[in-house]
Amino acid sequence: MRPIVEFAGVTRIYGSRVALDDVHLELLPGELTFLVGPSGAGKTTLLKLINRELRPTSGRLWVAGLAAHTLKASRVAELRRRVGVVFQDYKLLPRLTALENVAFGLQAGDLRVSDEEARDRSQDALDAVGLGDRGDAFPHQLSGGQQQRVAVARAVVAQPPLLIADEPTGNLDQETAWEMMDLFEDIAAWGTSVLVATHNVAIVTRLQRRVLTLVHGRLVRDQPAGRTGRMAWLASS
Amino acid sequence: MRPIVEFAGVTRIYGSRVALDDVHLELLPGELTFLVGPSGAGKTTLLKLINRELRPTSGRLWVAGLAAHTLKASRVAELRRRVGVVFQDYKLLPRLTALENVAFGLQAGDLRVSDEEARDRSQDALDAVGLGDRGDAFPHQLSGGQQQRVAVARAVVAQPPLLIADEPTGNLDQETAWEMMDLFEDIAAWGTSVLVATHNVAIVTRLQRRVLTLVHGRLVRDQPAGRTGRMAWLASS
Amino acid sequence: MAGVVVRGRFPRRRIVQAVVTNLVRHLFGGAARSWARNLGSTAPALGSMTLLLLMSGLVGLTGFALHNLQQVETGQASLLHVYLRDDATDPDVIMLSQRLQNDARVAGLTYVNKAQALERAQRIPGLPQLADASESNPFPASLDVQVKTIDDMAAIDALVRDDVAVDPVYPTSYDKGAYQRIQAVLLGTAVAGFAFLGLLGFIAVTVTANSIKAAIHARRDEITIMQLVGAPRWMVRGPFVVEGAITGAAAGLVAGLITFGLTFAAITAAAGAFMRFAPGVTVTVAALAAAIVLLVGLGLGSGSSLISLRRHMET
Amino acid sequence: MAGVVVRGRFPRRRIVQAVVTNLVRHLFGGAARSWARNLGSTAPALGSMTLLLLMSGLVGLTGFALHNLQQVETGQASLLHVYLRDDATDPDVIMLSQRLQNDARVAGLTYVNKAQALERAQRIPGLPQLADASESNPFPASLDVQVKTIDDMAAIDALVRDDVAVDPVYPTSYDKGAYQRIQAVLLGTAVAGFAFLGLLGFIAVTVTANSIKAAIHARRDEITIMQLVGAPRWMVRGPFVVEGAITGAAAGLVAGLITFGLTFAAITAAAGAFMRFAPGVTVTVAALAAAIVLLVGLGLGSGSSLISLRRHMET
Numbered sequence A, B: 001m002r003p004i005v006e007f008a009g010v011t012r013i014y015g016s017r018v019a020l021d022d023v024h025l026e027l028l029p030g031e032l033t034f035l036v037g038p039s040g041a042g043k044t045t046l047l048k049l050i051n052r053e054l055r056p057t058s059g060r061l062w063v064a065g066l067a068a069h070t071l072k073a074s075r076v077a078e079l080r081r082r083v084g085v086v087f088q089d090y091k092l093l094p095r096l097t098a099l100e101n102v103a104f105g106l107q108a109g110d111l112r113v114s115d116e117e118a119r120d121r122s123q124d125a126l127d128a129v130g131l132g133d134r135g136d137a138f139p140h141q142l143s144g145g146q147q148q149r150v151a152v153a154r155a156v157v158a159q160p161p162l163l164i165a166d167e168p169t170g171n172l173d174q175e176t177a178w179e180m181m182d183l184f185e186d187i188a189a190w191g192t193s194v195l196v197a198t199h200n201v202a203i204v205t206r207l208q209r210r211v212l213t214l215v216h217g218r219l220v221r222d223q224p225a226g227r228t229g230r231m232a233w234l235a236s237s
Numbered sequence C, D: 001m002a003g004v005v006v007r008g009r010f011p012r013r014r015i016v017q018a019v020v021t022n023l024v025r026h027l028f029g030g031a032a033r034s035w036a037r038n039l040g041s042t043a044p045a046l047g048s049m050t051l052l053l054l055m056s057g058l059v060g061l062t063g064f065a066l067h068n069l070q071q072v073e074t075g076q077a078s079l080l081h082v083y084l085r086d087d088a089t090d091p092d093v094i095m096l097s098q099r100l101q102n103d104a105r106v107a108g109l110t111y112v113n114k115a116q117a118l119e120r121a122q123r124i125p126g127l128p129q130l131a132d133a134s135e136s137n138p139f140p141a142s143l144d145v146q147v148k149t150i151d152d153m154a155a156i157d158a159l160v161r162d163d164v165a166v167d168p169v170y171p172t173s174y175d176k177g178a179y180q181r182i183q184a185v186l187l188g189t190a191v192a193g194f195a196f197l198g199l200l201g202f203i204a205v206t207v208t209a210n211s212i213k214a215a216i217h218a219r220r221d222e223i224t225i226m227q228l229v230g231a232p233r234w235m236v237r238g239p240f241v242v243e244g245a246i247t248g249a250a251a252g253l254v255a256g257l258i259t260f261g262l263t264f265a266a267i268t269a270a271a272g273a274f275m276r277f278a279p280g281v282t283v284t285v286a287a288l289a290a291a292i293v294l295l296v297g298l299g300l301g302s303g304s305s306l307i308s309l310r311r312h313m314e315t
């Protein structure tokens, strides 16, 4: 199986600050992977590299068949349409309703989706995150956790081959967080590669999936699924 | 001891949606209290009422000696200066550095604080949240967790009589989250009343402080310190 | 619960229809609604644009009227007196008259006899006692030739100068120096007028573009979000350009309607006076001016949206 | 680690100094730096303002120059010919001259004898053959009186009309109708000029205010955050007002400098021609105009900041 994401010696430096340091990594289709590490370790930076929000300072990086490290600006949108993203700060469009936000995620990628279809599928996605009755609300009318769930719905609605989520349960209670994880597992089972950056120890330890540990920008540990014991990064940070 | 916050039958309705329903509540100086409940239960609404970001639809509410339900617009700033707030979405000033943001929280409340003093104390506060070396960074140059910690530093730096924090560890790893909790405990020990809305079960169960549980806008449970057993809201949501 | 999403379906029927519908909706359907939602950030732009487009429209119309007025007055200035010998014979004068009347450059011809010439001279200030003081009438009869354009004066002058009926000493009133002065004044006025119109136009364009820029700058976060979600370039730009066009068109429409309304009211209220002071400004011309104002607003709104989007679009 | 914060200290010394320092710093110290940081959102406002202030400055100066020019020309128009009898005696004429010269309303006096009058008449177009055709000179001698203001024409006319030296039939060149026409034209020009200046001023004010409004609207989130943190009203408004003032002052400064620079360049490059076409526009006047432009910018910037902040400040 060809990897959907491949990091080959990727380094990212902000000014003089090394946020990601020589990372080698492969993600496979259908795999649910957790990305953990202390605050400021470089998790968001790694995810931003995948979505071509950032370019690597050095190293090579392939995403969904495209060479992200040399990708022309005109083809960036094409890459991003193959990646569903849950941003750490949600990034909902403030002037669209929840349903419109989700539909935007769908139709931005595929013009062939008709309006009714977009509405139906967006409604399904909102139902899946438990917000079926809040489709008409604007982001500022939703609670923090509700906004976060709209962001999850937008990321999954187009069923992209790759899904990356940055702290998608940070504002959710334990039970709702589990529902989101169920959703991610379903999506992974459907063939999507899912990468979730999270601080939620309970979830990571219980699900027993693959865990990548970042500390100070270095990928210090890559535990395969089923062998996630005591969280190493708790001690090492 | 006179309560620093007192809710008497407070209800808050958005349009037709009841976000908070007849809440009665007292918070005492030096008390660290947790506010828990599922996503959308009304936690942020309750905190916004304390900071006079919202007015109660009905009921009476006193904060730090001021009657928030009848407070004139011209005195709102006075109330807010007595309350330190960690917002769920941080609300850092985007054009100020981390240190300037913290200093703003200090000098907005008290013009008598000189510049060096403000700088020193803001630096101390940043040190306390583990960001002593990032004072010069602008918010967009910080990671999610780092921004959250700057928000914590800004809220505590003026040592207000009341501190409210909305999900202050949502973007923090477990260890850093514990450091924040240590900070809040220290501040409570110094005489401040601290109210923390959180989803972090591990912290709530281990600290054994007073826990308020909100479900669908109703305050369904008020467990005193030392008697926080299995989290009721996990089942009831 | 979560399973629902995964059972996604892609019924690829009526795909063309959907694509077209989506294109139209993304570009126009939502734009009007979202324009209304965003009025807060576009209101200042709208105000400035309306004011300046209105100004441009009115000043443009005024300029047009002044131009026509000048044409009329230039017509009056292009009157050539051809002085006749006191002893010219009637047939000679008639010959000369016919020669002039057949010339395509001549618009009209009037014969002024010696008595009329004296009478006219008495009306010139500074010569009041002339009629009384002098027994004999020193003023010659003349043919007053209305030349179609002032530029043909020299040619007509050359044509008649050596005619037998014409006074050989002072053949005509044509004065090269005076003519050149008039030309200079006309040119100066035209240049000044065009410079002023151009300046106002430049201000209108700059301010409008700046207003739209500011409105888009206020929404740069939205642009970033759309790009991050993978929206193709046209889908990010399209709605902003259409919104800019709507803003421009709204400003242009208001300005155009006011321009037309004011002109129309003036024409109907005082047709006679208006015709005299603003010749050529008819209802049709007013409507045309309003349409131009509208189109300029539309073009400016969409154009400057497009340009200022570029700045926020580098990836 | 966390304990550090709680050991907060409040050394209440030099409190007055700190308060003053903080006031100044919050209002001005940081404002310049933060203004530079925010250039992105104020750039369009800055551009529009500069352009319009510059326009207002230049048009104002031009208006001033035209006003002076008109004064000069009105001076020329206020020339009164007092026609003398052909048989007036020298003492009578001298008496009349002295009476006029002693009058405070008279600016100057010239004697024109009959020969000069004839010569002058020959230069009037339409009367070319006069000198040849007539043996006797029909033109009277005159005293040409330069009246200080055109409004005194009637009084001077009344003063001399019945003098023994003055021709009883055509005493003077004063013509009530012509005088009233000149008055009407002057009034019309003045009204049009003021209307235009006022209009440009109105546009400048509106557009500037709108630009500042847009810049503040783009930063309403910051205003909200400051309020939520409990900043007192003046601390929220202050920096925005100061930033608005800096923007206005910057636009005014650039516009003022350009106004001054252009005028200064014109004055030094062609002093003679400039004096003739723009009388009264000296270096001092240009500097004054530049200063006014700067002050208007400053006032507009701070004023419209203050006003548009209100809209975003309701709690």
Ligand SMILES: Nc1ncnc2c1ncn2[C@@H]1O[C@H](COP(=O)(O)OP(=O)(O)OP(=O)(O)O)[C@@H](O)[C@H]1O
Binding pocket: A140, A141, A142, A143, A144, A145, A146, A171, A172, A173, B014, B015, B017, B018, B019, B037, B038, B039, B040, B041, B042, B043, B044, B045, B046, B088
């Ligand atoms: N401005 C608003 N208009 C309408 N409804 C609102 C508005 N703000 C909040 N709500 C609704 O009120 C309810 C309570 O919201 P609140 O933000 O207090 O929840 P919360 O307990 O903080 O949730 P979370 O843990 O997800 O942050 C939610 O259902 C929310 O959708």
Ligand SMILES: Nc1ncnc2c1ncn2[C@@H]1O[C@H](COP(=O)(O)OP(=O)(O)OP(=O)(O)O)[C@@H](O)[C@H]1O
Binding pocket: A014, A015, A017, A018, A019, A037, A038, A039, A040, A041, A042, A043, A044, A045, A046, A088, B140, B141, B142, B143, B144, B145, B146, B171, B172, B173
């Ligand atoms: N634009 C930037 N300029 C400079 N430094 C930056 C910038 N963005 C991030 N950093 C720094 O790079 C490091 C990694 O940031 P990143 O956001 O990847 O951390 P993270 O693992 O996502 O942390 P968190 O869990 O707190 O979100 C941090 O120290 C951060 O301060």
Ligand SMILES: [Mg+2]
Binding pocket: A043, A044, A045, A088, A166, B143, B144, B145
């Ligand atoms: Mg992060």
Ligand SMILES: [Mg+2]
Binding pocket: A143, A144, A145, B043, B044, B045, B088, B166
């Ligand atoms: Mg909340």
